[in-house]
Amino acid sequence: MLVTFLGTGTSQGVPVIACECEVCRSLDFRDKRLRVSVHLQIGDTSLIIDSGPDFRQQVLRERIKTLDALLFTHEHKDHTAGMDDIRSYNFRLKKDMPIYGRDTVIEQLKREFNYIFSDFKYPGVPRVEINVIENKPFNVQGIEVIPVEVLHYRLPVFGFRIGDFTYITDANFIAEEELQKIRGSKVIVLNALQKEDHISHFTLAQAVALLEELQPEKGFLTHISHKLGLHAEVEKELPPFxxxxxxxxKFEV
Structure with a gap:
C-alpha cells in the first residue's frame, strides 16, 4: 500500500486567511496545509478518504488519474465539499463513482449536492453509486475495510483500518472496544490539532500518549492547525517513531 497525504490541515487550512502568526508566514513547505485527506494505492486499486474543499488541487498535484472509490469519515464540510470534482473521473473512467459513508453522511451529501441526487439530472453532473456503511467491516474492490468509530465531541466519526494501516481524523475519544480494532496496526495516523485543550480534537500530548500506548511501528499526526507550531520545531518534541x-x-505500508 502506498499512502499519500493529500492534505494535513484543519478546517481553515494553513496558512489561515488574514493570519500573521509565524506558522502562517512560514516559508517551510511543510507548514502549508490543505484540508485533510489521504490517498491509498493498494495494488491496482485507488482510494481516497474524504474530499474536502481542496480536492481538485490535491488530485492534480499528485496526478491521480484513476479513482475507484471515495470513503467519507463524517459529514463536516472540510471533508465533503470537493465531491463535485469526481465528475472528471466519471468522464475518464466511464462509470459511476462508488462513495461510502454512514447514513448521516449520505443525507448530508444529498442536501449539499442535491443536483447530483435529483430525479432529473442536468447533463454532466457527477454520477455516484451510494454505499451506506455501518460499524462493521465492508468490502471495496475486494479490499476489506474495518470502520473504527470515534467521537468528535458528540459526533460519531469513522476512522478506517485497511490491513496494517489505520487512519483516524477528527477525534477526541476512542472507546476501548474500538481501540481493539486498531491494535496491531503497523502504521497509525491520528489527528493532533494543537497543544491547548480542544472540545473535539486530540491535542498533541493526547495523540502522542495514545500512539505510545498503541505502539505502532510508525505514527503520523494530521489535521494540524497553525496553533500547533512550526513543523520543524514540533518534530523535535516527538518520540522517534x-x-x-x-x-x-508518501510512505509504504
Missing amino acids: IRLGYDGL
Whole structure:
C-alpha cells in the first residue's frame, strides 16, 4: 500500500486567511496545509478518504488519474465539499463513482449536492453509486475495510483500518472496544490539532500518549492547525517513531 497525504490541515487550512502568526508566514513547505485527506494505492486499486474543499488541487498535484472509490469519515464540510470534482473521473473512467459513508453522511451529501441526487439530472453532473456503511467491516474492490468509530465531541466519526494501516481524523475519544480494532496496526495516523485543550480534537500530548500506548511501528499526526507550531520545531518534541504528516508525504505500508 502506498499512502499519500493529500492534505494535513484543519478546517481553515494553513496558512489561515488574514493570519500573521509565524506558522502562517512560514516559508517551510511543510507548514502549508490543505484540508485533510489521504490517498491509498493498494495494488491496482485507488482510494481516497474524504474530499474536502481542496480536492481538485490535491488530485492534480499528485496526478491521480484513476479513482475507484471515495470513503467519507463524517459529514463536516472540510471533508465533503470537493465531491463535485469526481465528475472528471466519471468522464475518464466511464462509470459511476462508488462513495461510502454512514447514513448521516449520505443525507448530508444529498442536501449539499442535491443536483447530483435529483430525479432529473442536468447533463454532466457527477454520477455516484451510494454505499451506506455501518460499524462493521465492508468490502471495496475486494479490499476489506474495518470502520473504527470515534467521537468528535458528540459526533460519531469513522476512522478506517485497511490491513496494517489505520487512519483516524477528527477525534477526541476512542472507546476501548474500538481501540481493539486498531491494535496491531503497523502504521497509525491520528489527528493532533494543537497543544491547548480542544472540545473535539486530540491535542498533541493526547495523540502522542495514545500512539505510545498503541505502539505502532510508525505514527503520523494530521489535521494540524497553525496553533500547533512550526513543523520543524514540533518534530523535535516527538518520540522517534512519531512524525508530523505534511502535504505530499508518501510512505509504504
